[in-house]
Amino acid sequence: MNKTILMITMVSTLVLFSTGFAYATSHNTSIFSGAQRYADSNSYKNANYSFSIQPPLNWIVLGNLPSSVANNAIVIFSNNDKSQLATFGIYHRHITPNVIEALNNHTDNDILATIAQEMTAGNNNESQTLMYNGIVDRYNDGVLVSASSATKYASDNSTSLSETRYYFLNNGNQYNLILTSNYTTIDKNSQLFEDSANTFFVSNSSPVPEFPLSAAVLIIGMFSIIVVFRVKGFFRINNSQV
Secondary structure, three states: OOHHHHHHHHHHHHHHOHHHHOOEEEOOOOOOOOOHHHOOOOOEEEOOOOEEEOOOOOOEEOOOOOHHHHOOOOEEEEOOOHHHOOEEEEEEEEOOHHHHHHHHHOOHHHHHHHHHHHHHHOOOOOEEEEEEEEEEEEEOOEEEEEEEEEEEEOOOOEEEEEEEEEEEEOOOEEEEEEEEEEHHHHHHHHHHHHHHHOOOEEOOOOOOOOOOHHHOOOOOOOOOOOOOOOOOOOOOOOOOOO
């Protein structure tokens, strides 16, 4: 069986039962308690959005991006390898108090199911996205959701895999960190992404809003909360070895 077909079949099965595999941990600390020690040494700092991070070694900041990408991303890093391209984007939104209330009042499985629904909402004949893993961690200052997904593109039979961290902060800010990689290098890039994301530190409760508050919240399903930023065209990564 073709590896891609096998992977998508496995992903489909996992999505159906994803809530059963989810687990959550409550931490009596800040989301950024571990990253605080990197605040001074992080090489990328963004004063407007009040965060810093240490990108993966030798990854570069992409410039001259299409407006459809640049308008949504604060910054996008790349491994600068045209044959095995991988990208790592950081996004921000403001969220309303009822979003935080919904996160606190709904189960971890509900949150993951809603994110999975939103990921698949844009599926069509050109591309199919499935979430195959998710974890919810609750902290004193917000909720951190980690999710893995796969996107299959019909036009060139390529598959990209993504790792996403959603930071829903009680102060009304949401940050998304998204890695997109191909199948053959996902293990290596996932580790680089995790190491880098562990240095992600937000220092200010009120970064400058890039959109009006009313436009920053997307009403979804049962509790009106999850916004998933995905840029399909730009991040289409060939997976010819799959």
